[in-house]
Amino acid sequence: MKKKWLIPVFASFMIFTSPLIDAEAATPQELVSTAKQYIGVPYAWGGTTSSGFDCSGFTQKVFADLGYQLNRTSAGQFAQGTAVSKQHLQIGDLVFFNTSGQGVSHVGIYIGNNQFINASSSKGVSIASLDNSYWKNRYVGAKRVIDFSKQQASEVKNASVDLGFYASRGKVALRLAEGLGLDTSDTNSPFIDVKSTDYVAGAATALNKLRIFEGNEQGKFNPNSPITRAQMAKVLTVAFNLKPTGKNTVQFRDVDQNHWAYDYITILAQHGITIGKGNGLYGPNDYVTLTQLETFIQRAVSK
Incomplete structure (x- = not known):
């Protein structure tokens, strides 16, 4: 599958004179x-x-x-x-x-x-x-x-369940299951807060079988809770079985080597799935927006 977005910004010294430019989309x-x-x-x-x-x-x-x-x-x-x-x-x-x-x-x-x-x-x-x-x-x-405006339109179009500004864990599960082409017919959820009749049951169950989403200590999935960009990096790395490439990549000023998600974020950057938020930042504690979720998924699927 070919990428459908335009040239991303990989380094601050690059000057673009093309008609339009794109990064992790903003609304x-x-x-x-x-x-x-x-x-x-x-x-x-x-x-x-x-x-x-x-x-x-x-x-x-x-x-x-x-x-x-x-x-x-x-x-x-x-x-x-x-x-x-x-x-x-x-x-x-x-x-x-x-x-x-x-x-x-x-x-x-x-x-x-x-x-x-x-x-x-x-x-x-x-x-x-x-x-x-x-x-x-x-x-x-x-x-x-x-x-x-295209980012906003894309956000609304793809937010069939959660029309809020941020991506819920349920929305992430749905898009991941779709992107991975998983069988979501089994709705016998292992999570105590996801009923078999819930919209996310099939996706959550399928992702749990692959140990991509395992829930918290109380056995909850928390489908309506937001997900941070650091957590998203781990989920994407595990879901798409991404490995280090050894390539030199963007070093984010707000993610040092002692950060728990450093390896996941580094791998994501090495594969070109993230290019950060600009100004040398990744925003590990920021919540993932719906638009960012779509960008992450599209880039991961195209790999």
């Missing part, structure tokens, strides 16, 4: 919440960190937090992605302005309702309106580097 909600966490950070010429941003430093940081690589300057970012008309803007599109009189010199991120978030020289990271006369008169155009 529009994740994009907006990630950007808004920096509201109030002051403007700093040349700034690229939370101690101070310039406009393109801010957009680059937000996208990096989600695992996407943007060029450094507003002009460089304007060269990425595909052009989008103003009436068709979507959350996550980059919006560009001519504030210097010499072409593209400012960039922000569209967040819906005709608003965008940006690092302005007067207010720092803040939300502004495209209807504001200042920005309206200086608007140049927009580019779509990542189509976040």
